[in-house]
Amino acid sequence: MSGTAHRSRPAVAASAGLAVAAYAWSTTGRRPFTGPALGAVVAGGIVAVAIGAALGRKGSTDRPVRARAGTGKWLILLVAAVAWELAAYLQRPRSEHPTLSSLANGAFGSHPVRALALVAWLVLGVRIMRR
Numbered sequence: 358m359s360g361t362a363h364r365s366r367p368a369v370a371a372s373a374g375l376a377v378a379a380y381a382w383s384t385t386g387r388r389p390f391t392g393p394a395l396g397a398v399v400a401g402g403i404v405a406v407a408i409g410a411a412l413g414r415k416g417s418t419d420r421p422v423r424a425r426a427g428t429g430k431w432l433i434l435l436v437a438a439v440a441w442e443l444a445a446y447l448q449r450p451r452s453e454h455p456t457l458s459s460l461a462n463g464a465f466g467s468h469p470v471r472a473l474a475l476v477a478w479l480v481l482g483v484r485i486m487r488r
Contacts, residue, residue: 377476385471398475405479409486427488 380401387394441457448454465471 377479381472381475381479385468385475401475401479402482405482406486409483412483413487
């Protein structure tokens, strides 16, 4: 690898980081629970998954076996989260039985926290797909 290509990696990474941060700030500044907000979050997730899948294709030959093994664990986690959400939603009073979404709303009350959470979600999407 030439010296110029090696020196440009940090610049590319910094540019990508700034682009992701700007995207997250813009996306989380949209009015919540609207079509444009949902579209922006879903589009970012799709791009993150595509990037992770493209980066993850190099190397590992045991990918299908590892993917199948991990699928069951994620399915169990998803079923548990849905069960919690549904059980909490159906119980009264709601103040004593918070749903996961109501807990998340309290935790992500400020714009900077929402933007950081979106960046973390996108990075997680890339990392999961690279495995």
